[in-house]
Amino acid sequence: MTTTKHALQIVIDDVGWFTGHDESKQNRPFRTGVNRKHVLQDYIAIAELGKRLGVRPVIAMVIGDWDRDNILKDITGATWDGDKWDNRENIKQYQTQLESIIDFLNNNQDYFEISMHGLQHEYWTNGMMTRSQYFDHNKYREGNGKFMRPYDIVNSHVDAFFKILDRNGVKAKVRTIVPPNFNYECGENGNAGDMSKILKNYGLEYVNTPFSMLQGAPDSTLHYEEAGLTFIDRGPDDIRWNATNIWPTKDVHRPTFGLHWANILGANHADNLGVVDKWVAFFQGQVAKGNITLAKDIKECAEQLMQA
Ligand SMILES: [Zn+2]
Numbered sequence: 001m002t003t004t005k006h007a008l009q010i011v012i013d014d015v016g017w018f019t020g021h022d023e024s025k026q027n028r029p030f031r032t033g034v035n036r037k038h039v040l041q042d043y044i045a046i047a048e049l050g051k052r053l054g055v056r057p058v059i060a061m062v063i064g065d066w067d068r069d070n071i072l073k074d075i076t077g078a079t080w081d082g083d084k085w086d087n088r089e090n091i092k093q094y095q096t097q098l099e100s101i102i103d104f105l106n107n108n109q110d111y112f113e114i115s116m117h118g119l120q121h122e123y124w125t126n127g128m129m130t131r132s133q134y135f136d137h138n139k140y141r142e143g144n145g146k147f148m149r150p151y152d153i154v155n156s157h158v159d160a161f162f163k164i165l166d167r168n169g170v171k172a173k174v175r176t177i178v179p180p181n182f183n184y185e186c187g188e189n190g191n192a193g194d195m196s197k198i199l200k201n202y203g204l205e206y207v208n209t210p211f212s213m214l215q216g217a218p219d220s221t222l223h224y225e226e227a228g229l230t231f232i233d234r235g236p237d238d239i240r241w242n243a244t245n246i247w248p249t250k251d252v253h254r255p256t257f258g259l260h261w262a263n264i265l266g267a268n269h270a271d272n273l274g275v276v277d278k279w280v281a282f283f284q285g286q287v288a289k290g291n292i293t294l295a296k297d298i299k300e301c302a303e304q305l306m307q308a
Pocket residue numbers: 013014117121180181
């Protein structure tokens with residue numbers, strides 16, 4: 001049994017969708033799997049978790065729904081509609097929520113850290129969805145490396161992420177990426193280093209993903225450096241991505257606790273804060289048991305990991 005007490009970073013994936021409906025069977029995104037619209041109260045739940053624990057959870061954002069100028073119609077693979085992409089009605093329907101969410105995000109960043117996940121999470125070729133946005137999971141399965149999407153296309157996706165944040169007036173220093181579906185390739189083979197170089201150019205510093213999915217990383221380590229980025233092992237998630245009204249019960253000894261937005265929410269948003277209570281009690285219990293400390297933010301998590 002490990003005796004290392006990690007400074008644990010909480011990482012929450014898939015934040016930002018306007019609605020949670022899973023349309024993956026229709027060649028559209030999985031989203032959060034929550035069968036309702038996402039509302040301001042779902043962001044308040046995140047901030048409440050951070051505030052009560054005194055930490056900044058990383059929120060890995062999916063920002064394609066926020067495209068006000070239809071810039072994604074010119075980005076290869078970004079949506080199921082290709083160059084027919086028209087997001088105006090989606091924005092119009094969500095406008096009131098969106099304005100209050102942006103305001104909330106800009107005014108509560110002591111309690112979470114806006115981070116990168118992607119645009120619509122997956123990649124589309126002639127309307128057909130494949131996993132995932134930056135890396136081709138089918139090629140990853142073949143195990144020969146070289147499964148990054150073309151460099152220029154990936155670069156345009158990363159660029160669009162920042163353009164959409166800017167266009168919406170979201171102020172954030174984005175330091176961390178959680179790659180969608182956890183796909184990432186590094187090391188000496190294949191397209192090694194290309195993704196890291198792109199991210200470094202956009203100011204990113206950290207990659208958080210399970211190292212079991214990180215092709216090219218050395219075995220038996222919890223952190224790794226490439227192209228000026230620090231990779232932090234997320235380990236396995238304990239809770240299913242789309243489960244609501246749920247909280248962990250298993251002891252944790254990892255440097256990262258990865259979860260998905262749905263997990264800290266209620267199926268009904270009125271239940272959110274009751275669910276957050278349970279999460280707060282869980283993490284406080286883990287600290288009291290001496291299993292972990294809580295990293296204030298991703299930087300503290302990385303620094304403690306590198307000293308251990
Ligand atoms: Zn995700």
